[in-house]
Amino acid sequence: MNVTVNGKRQRIEESCRTLEDLLSRPEWAGKLVIVELNGELAGREVYGETLLSEGDRVELVHFVGGG
Amino acid sequence: MQDPLMIGGVTLTSRLFIGTGKYSRNTLIPEVITRSGSQVITVALRRVDPESSDNIVSHIPSHMTLLPNTSGARTAEEAVRIARLARSAGLGNWVKIEVINDQKYLLPDNTETIRATEILAAEGFVVLPYMSPDLSAALRLKAAGAAAVMPLGAPIGSNRGLQTKELIRILISETNLPVIVDAGIGRPSEAAEAMEMGAAAVLLNTAIATASDPLLMAEAFRDAVAAGRKAYLAGLGPVEETAAASSPLTGFLA
Numbered sequence: 058m059n060v061t062v063n064g065k066r067q068r069i070e071e072s073c074r075t076l077e078d079l080l081s082r083p084e085w086a087g088k089l090v091i092v093e094l095n096g097e098l099a100g101r102e103v104y105g106e107t108l109l110s111e112g113d114r115v116e117l118v119h120f121v122g123g124g
Numbered sequence: 125m126q127d128p129l130m131i132g133g134v135t136l137t138s139r140l141f142i143g144t145g146k147y148s149r150n151t152l153i154p155e156v157i158t159r160s161g162s163q164v165i166t167v168a169l170r171r172v173d174p175e176s177s178d179n180i181v182s183h184i185p186s187h188m189t190l191l192p193n194t195s196g197a198r199t200a201e202e203a204v205r206i207a208r209l210a211r212s213a214g215l216g217n218w219v220k221i222e223v224i225n226d227q228k229y230l231l232p233d234n235t236e237t238i239r240a241t242e243i244l245a246a247e248g249f250v251v252l253p254y255m256s257p258d259l260s261a262a263l264r265l266k267a268a269g270a271a272a273v274m275p276l277g278a279p280i281g282s283n284r285g286l287q288t289k290e291l292i293r294i295l296i297s298e299t300n301l302p303v304i305v306d307a308g309i310g311r312p313s314e315a316a317e318a319m320e321m322g323a324a325a326v327l328l329n330t331a332i333a334t335a336s337d338p339l340l341m342a343e344a345f346r347d348a349v350a351a352g353r354k355a356y357l358a359g360l361g362p363v364e365e366t367a368a369a370s371s372p373l374t375g376f377l378a
Contacts, residue, residue: 123168124143
């Protein structure tokens with residue numbers, strides 16, 4: 058299926074069904090991220106049960122240096 | 125001397141807040157924290173870069189109060205969204221509201237900032253709004269539930285000092301709220317001056333991060349903020365138009 062992660066549309070494999078699956082992919086694994094799914098905040102406690110759907114928009118953000 | 129600053133239920137002994145941007149390497153940050161004595165530190169929120177593995181939070185000791193900013197927000201709604209995302213990280217409920225529409229001077233939009241403050245304070249955030257030093261706006265921010273106001277001394281990153289001094293003086297006199305001078309301070313002497321005027325604290329980033337020796341500059345600002353605060357508490361002597369002799373005017377040698 059296709060999802061948009063941080064503004065980039067990408068195809069993900071069938072086995073990647075939940076937010077938890079997406080976050081365990083190598084490019085995101087081990088990073089402290091905050092997740093927004095289709096404009097709604099998704100807390101860590103719901104990653105495992107939140108199913109991804111075709112066309113979902115996912116924002117993965119984290120803290121960086123700033124003033 | 126016990127002189128704590130209470131904000132949002134936290135007792136601070138340091139009146140120097142620092143930022144984490146613009147460091148040549150983020151591994152300097154723990155030592156900057158130690159040398160500055162700071163207890164409050166700002167961070168920003170951005171999309172994760174899959175190519176980078178650096179995590180700014182790993183450089184910040186857990187005793188620090190984290191102050192995420194809403195940089196990038198152009199409206200109250202965008203600031204609220206960023207603040208909620210930041211709080212969901214589970215690292216506290218403080219937020220520096222920063223709503224900016226002016227890309228040349230990065231001046232804050234007070235109207236949108238007041239709206240965001242109302243929403244976020246009602247949700248239990250400890251709200252510290254970055255603002256243009258205007259008394260009406262400061263009083264509205266207070267009514268909206270701001271824990272402090274953070275007027276700019278000069279544009280962000282400009283190192284131009286306390287250009288808005290007279291307006292900040294009015295906020296200090298009239299708001300009965302902690303006034304934290306944020307942005308523009310370039311020199312320790314300017315930080316000291318803000319504190320002498322009665323500012324509750326100062327927030328700096330660029331002045332330390334872009335110094336040739338950021339660690340020594342962190343110490344310089346720590347000392348300046350402490351000196352300025354002591355001078356404020358001590359009460360400055362009167363300013364006179366003409367000389368007022370310090371030595372006795374009688375008993376001169378013939």
